[in-house]
Amino acid sequence: MTSKGGDVVLTSPGGVEKPKGLLDALAEIQQYYVVERSSQSVSEDFLTLKGKLAFFEVGFKSTFLTGLLSVLLTPLALGVLNSYIPVFGTTELTSFDKVFTMVFAFSFTIGYTFFVASISRYYIGTLTTASIRNLFGGLVTGSLCKVVFAFLIYYTAYHFLLDPYHFGAFCQALMPSDRPDLAQRLYAAGIMFRSVMLPSFWWVFAGGVAMIVIPGLSILIRSRKTRRALKTEETKGLRQSETASV
């Protein structure tokens, strides 16, 4: 993007450059916002199919990968909350420990959610809204895939892998026959984890919904504010030009 004598010219031969990560995508969106706010709106076609897919991919990847971390850490966090697993070397939990383990499990989801929500005030103009819509589309798809993945993992674990019958047979087969205590301990740990599998799914589901709802609502509310502010600026400008001409 360059500026020639006050006119802003979008100079990118193959449309937009492919954003590598969420930060790049947000930076691109900010640039489009500045251009569309200070001059006329740019056609959506400037984004090109490749650019649209790039924004979608960034949204999808960042949501799905952070979701995988949540899927792995949520059963551990719930195990801590139920005092099955020690945290910071103890099972006597303080309020800090309870909050910290849940925040730890959802840390990247929370971080990305607020990071994406921060672009909501730029939701004006044709090109900017198209970019945000594609990024948000990737985010929604990533969240849905994450929830489906969590459903498959947790329900398979609950109904098949950690089912008392199957898991008992597995423990007996795995551990040496002269050490029945080891098999019993492994069995107890497995059954303990089984009890947190279904609640874990609902936590991941709630995290996925929050990741869609928070940026969505933020776009809805803050874009209206931005539009209102721009209208006020326009009317002020008109008034000033009228007074100057009088």
Next chain:
Amino acid sequence: MFDSMWLYKLLSNGLWPRVLASMFLSAALWWGIYRRRFVVGVIFFILTFMLTYCTNFVTGMVTWLVAGGEV
């Protein structure tokens, strides 16, 4: 002989492991999301995980390293 038990006691219970874990998690988010240094973010995330869930192992390792292989 160097008495490394103070370090073990310091890291294994109370305020310090919680403060360190919070700092590591903040660093993981800062480097992983904001600065886009994925590897650094992952390293801090693993450190947070180890300090939170494997406290005894981590404190044992740190104590052993500081004591030069003698505890």
